[in-house]
Amino acid sequence: MPLPTREIYYPDGDRNLITTKLASRSSSNAYTRLCYTKPMTKRILLKLSGEQLQGEFASGFDPQRARWIAEQIKPALADGAEIVIMVGGGNYVRGNQIIGHGIQPVSAHNIGMLSTLMNAIALADVFNDADLPTRALSTVEVNQFIDHYTFRRALSHIQKGRVVIVACGTGRPFLTTDTAALNLALEMQCDVVVKTTKVDGVYDKDPAKFPDAIKFDHISYHDVLTNPDITVMDKAAIGLAMDEHIPVIICDLLTDGNIARAACGETVGTLIS
Numbered sequence: 001m002p003l004p005t006r007e008i009y010y011p012d013g014d015r016n017l018i019t020t021k022l023a024s025r026s027s028s029n030a031y032t033r034l035c036y037t038k039p040m041t042k043r044i045l046l047k048l049s050g051e052q053l054q055g056e057f058a059s060g061f062d063p064q065r066a067r068w069i070a071e072q073i074k075p076a077l078a079d080g081a082e083i084v085i086m087v088g089g090g091n092y093v094r095g096n097q098i099i100g101h102g103i104q105p106v107s108a109h110n111i112g113m114l115s116t117l118m119n120a121i122a123l124a125d126v127f128n129d130a131d132l133p134t135r136a137l138s139t140v141e142v143n144q145f146i147d148h149y150t151f152r153r154a155l156s157h158i159q160k161g162r163v164v165i166v167a168c169g170t171g172r173p174f175l176t177t178d179t180a181a182l183n184l185a186l187e188m189q190c191d192v193v194v195k196t197t198k199v200d201g202v203y204d205k206d207p208a209k210f211p212d213a214i215k216f217d218h219i220s221y222h223d224v225l226t227n228p229d230i231t232v233m234d235k236a237a238i239g240l241a242m243d244e245h246i247p248v249i250i251c252d253l254l255t256d257g258n259i260a261r262a263a264c265g266e267t268v269g270t271l272i273s
Helices: 063-078 105-129 151-159 177-187 221-226 235-244 258-263
Strands: 005-009 016-021 031-036 043-048 082-087 134-138 163-167 192-197 248-252 270-272
Touching: 043 063, 043 177, 043 258, 063 082, 063 105, 063 258, 082 105, 082 151, 082 177, 105 134, 105 163, 134 151, 151 163, 177 192, 177 235, 192 258, 221 235, 248 258
Parallel strands: 005 031, 043 082, 043 192, 082 163, 134 163, 192 248
Antiparallel strands: 016 031, 248 270
16 A cells, blocks of 8 residues: 655746655654755756866966856855866866977876866865855865865865865876766766856857857767767767766856756756766
């Protein structure tokens, strides 16, 4: 015989179903089924490229752009989202661009990781100054600058309502920060990966070069992997997302409210799943 239930509906938002045991004098087997229409708290992996952090500068770090990003994250945090950021370093140097001329590949990729470290330190300072509680962690031990990343340390910060920024990718060479972002999303048990870009989603070809490019609202992992014209995210990262069934959202960083809308489960940019 099925357990007796009592349904309570909350009228605003998307429906999520939870079953909880009722403290009832008449029956210890009574349950309440709560049908929330507001999304449950989501843990989001936000991938920020170094290029986005340079803002209007030719290179380097733009504090005004960083402050603007902080203001975009605040509403998502206020709505109950948990934010983990994987930061890139292309605004300073990309490892694969300096290989050769006497620089060994491993050294070049290590230099690229140090670029992400500079971004994480600066970004955390700006976020905290903007009243967005943030801690920066590094997968490479540089304790003189910021704390070393561990799962438990990152989780502790998240549980205290802080944004966590992770630098240095996986801590190993030859892997992009896109792939590191998916790896981190798995480790931190994130519900979704949101990669912000300069365009408002995934197109069948480069919209900057082809005015007739068609935007996808949704596209499968397989189609992204097999289409050589779609380069919005590293193919290894997409392959990992497909294997582990993690949805990826590609959206425009500079569209006001995009991060908050993605956190609330609204349709924004392109969903890869």
